[in-house]
Amino acid sequence: MQPADIAAQDRLIVALDLPGVTEAEAMIARLGDSVSFYKIGYQLAYAGGLPLAQQLAKSGKKVFVDLKLHDIGNTVARGVESVAKLGATFLTVHAYPQTMKAAVEARAGSGLKILAVTVLTSYDDGDLHAAGYRLNVSDLVEARAQQAQVLGVDGLVSSPEEAAALRKIVGHQMHLVTPGIRPAGAATGDQKRIMTPARAIAAGADYLVVGRPVTEAADPKAAADAIQAEIEQALA
Numbered sequence: 001m002q003p004a005d006i007a008a009q010d011r012l013i014v015a016l017d018l019p020g021v022t023e024a025e026a027m028i029a030r031l032g033d034s035v036s037f038y039k040i041g042y043q044l045a046y047a048g049g050l051p052l053a054q055q056l057a058k059s060g061k062k063v064f065v066d067l068k069l070h071d072i073g074n075t076v077a078r079g080v081e082s083v084a085k086l087g088a089t090f091l092t093v094h095a096y097p098q099t100m101k102a103a104v105e106a107r108a109g110s111g112l113k114i115l116a117v118t119v120l121t122s123y124d125d126g127d128l129h130a131a132g133y134r135l136n137v138s139d140l141v142e143a144r145a146q147q148a149q150v151l152g153v154d155g156l157v158s159s160p161e162e163a164a165a166l167r168k169i170v171g172h173q174m175h176l177v178t179p180g181i182r183p184a185g186a187a188t189g190d191q192k193r194i195m196t197p198a199r200a201i202a203a204g205a206d207y208l209v210v211g212r213p214v215t216e217a218a219d220p221k222a223a224a225d226a227i228q229a230e231i232e233q234a235l236a
């Protein structure tokens with residue numbers, strides 16, 4: 001799907017980083033029609049969130065299963081086959097060649113799209129060097145994007161800070177999905193490479209992943225509506 005084909009409302013993906021299914025269902029009910037795309041990550045997946053993912057997909061919402069898989073190829077492939085049965089739209093794997101290759105082969109014939117996590121948005125150059133990498137963030141993101149493209153991965157997860165450079169490398173053939181989104185004045189938390197929703201869209205991001213600025217807002221629906229309005233304005 002080309003970016004022009006993505007409905008504006010689907011560009012906001014709300015991360016349901018909540019303790020359980022009861023809390024997640026309450027948040028989904030509060031957000032109502034304001035949000036059409038949800039992300040289920042570690043916290044909720046390990047607390048019964050995968051059946052909820054299936055239920056959400058059946059109800060017409062789009063679902064991003066953010067499990068950031070990374071293991072030997074066979075294990076990744078079998079995990080991808082299981083997630084493909086949930087009806088989810090996106091599944092993340094870490095951007096290591098063996099992992100990406102196994103995931104892409106295993107999702108063939110299903111509607112599931114594989115996203116490769118390039119460099120986590122909570123990392124800066126110092127964090128990468130502390131982890132033993134010689135490359136800085138932008139060089140590693142770009143190198144991994146090139147490998148992902150060659151391997152047929154469907155999309156990339158990066159900070160919006162890298163979106164413009166990634167567009168030049170991968171064109172419009174891959175989805176650019178960007179966490180690290182902070183509306184002006186929002187708390188940064190543990191994110192290090194951040195942008196506002198408007199700047200992320202202007203930089204070329206297709207999808208914006210937003211968790212705490214929505215789920216921890218006093219009025220989550222109003223927070224989501226404000227981000228949707230910012231996205232629409234940036235697209236106009």
Ligand SMILES: O=c1ccn([C@@H]2O[C@H](COP(=O)(O)O)[C@@H](O)[C@H]2O)c(=O)[nH]1
Pocket residue numbers: 015017041066117119120121122157158159179180181189191209210211212213
């Ligand atoms: O590089 C990455 C990859 C994934 N994430 C996930 O996105 C959300 C962001 O939540 P906020 O509360 O808006 O910070 C969260 O679920 C992460 O696991 C990411 O932040 N960075």
